[in-house]
Amino acid sequence: EIVMTxxxxxxxxxxxxxxxLSCRASQSVSSNLAWYQKKPGQAPRLLIYAASTRATGxxxxxxxxxxxxxxxxxxxxxQSEDFAVYYCQQYNNWPLTFGGGTKVEIK
Amino acid sequence: xxxxxxxxxxxxxxxxxxxxxCAASGFTFSNFAMHWVRRAPGKGLEWVAxxxxxxxxxxxxxxxxxxxxxxxxxxxKTLYLQMDSLRTEDTAVYYCARGSGYSSxxxxxxxxxxxxxxxxx
Numbered sequence: 001e002i003v004m005t006x007x008x009x010x011x012x013x014x015x016x017x018x019x020x021l022s023c024r025a026s027q028s029v030s031s032n033l034a035w036y037q038k039k040p041g042q043a044p045r046l047l048i049y050a051a052s053t054r055a056t057g058x059x060x061x062x063x064x065x066x067x068x069x070x071x072x073x074x075x076x077x078x079q080s081e082d083f084a085v086y087y088c089q090q091y092n093n094w095p096l097t098f099g100g101g102t103k104v105e106i107k
Numbered sequence: 108x109x110x111x112x113x114x115x116x117x118x119x120x121x122x123x124x125x126x127x128x129c130a131a132s133g134f135t136f137s138n139f140a141m142h143w144v145r146r147a148p149g150k151g152l153e154w155v156a157x158x159x160x161x162x163x164x165x166x167x168x169x170x171x172x173x174x175x176x177x178x179x180x181x182x183x184k185t186l187y188l189q190m191d192s193l194r195t196e197d198t199a200v201y202y203c204a205r206g207s208g209y210s211s212x213x214x215x216x217x218x219x220x221x222x223x224x225x226x227x228x
Contacts, residue, residue, distance in 0.1 A: 001169075032212070034214035034215070036152075036215075038152070042220075043202065043218035043219060043220050043221065044144075044152065044202070044204075044215070044218050045218070046214060046215060046216050046217075049207065049214040049216075055216065087151060087152050089152070089154075089214065089215075091212050091213050091214055092212070094166055094212075095154055095166070095168045095169070096142075096154040096157075096212075097154065098151055098152040098153065098154065099151070100151045101151045101152075
C-alpha cells in the first residue's frame with residue numbers, strides 16, 4: 001500500500017497570505033495525484049487532478065505541482081472560504097489512498 | 108448538474124448488516140466507475156471500494172474484504188454497498204463518489220453529502 005503523508009498537520013495563515021501544503025508518497029505515483037478540500041458538514045470538493053490540473057470551476061489561486069513522490073498544493077492568497085481541511089490522494093496503485101489531511105486555519 | 112444522494116445509514120449493532128444506496132442523476136451513470144469512500148470520526152478519508160462502469164469488476168480495501176460488497180444497477184442509476192459483519196471500526200460517514208470516467212484508477216470528481224453509519228452495541 002502506498003502511504004501518503006501530508007505536512008504540516010495544521011497550518012495557521014492570515015487571510016490574503018500564501019499557503020503551501022505538502023504531500024509525500026512512500027513510492028512513486030507518477031503524476032497520478034489529486035487534491036480535495038473538505039469543510040465540516042460538506043462533501044469533499046475536487047480541486048486538482050493529475051498533480052497540476054485545476055478541476056472545473058476552481059479559482060486560479062489554487063495550484064498544484066510535483067511528480068513522483070513529492071507534491072505541493074499552493075493557495076496564493078487565502079480567502080475566508082478557503083479555511084478547511086485539504087487531502088491528497090494517489091490513484092496510481094491499489095488501494096487508492098489518501099493523506100491524513102492538512103487543516104488550514106485562521107491565524 | 109451531477110447529483111449523488113446517499114441513504115441507508117443508521118445505528119446498527121456489531122455483527123449485523125446494513126445496505127447503503129446512492130442515487131445518481133445529472134449524468135450518464137453507466138459511463139462512470141463509482142466508489143465508496145468513508146471518514147471515521149476524527150480521522151481522514153479512506154477509500155473503501157470501487158465498481159467498474161459496467162459492474163464487471165470490483166475492488167475493496169483490505170479491511171472490508173469478505174464483509175462489504177459494492178454493486179450497481181445501471182437501469183436504476185443506483186450504487187449500493189452491502190455491509191455485513193459490521194465492526195465498531197466501520198463507524199463513519201460513507202460517501203458515494205464518481206470516478207472521472209471509465210477507469211477505476213482515478214480521482215473523484217463528484218461526491219454525495221454522505222450517510223452516517225454508527226456501529227455500536
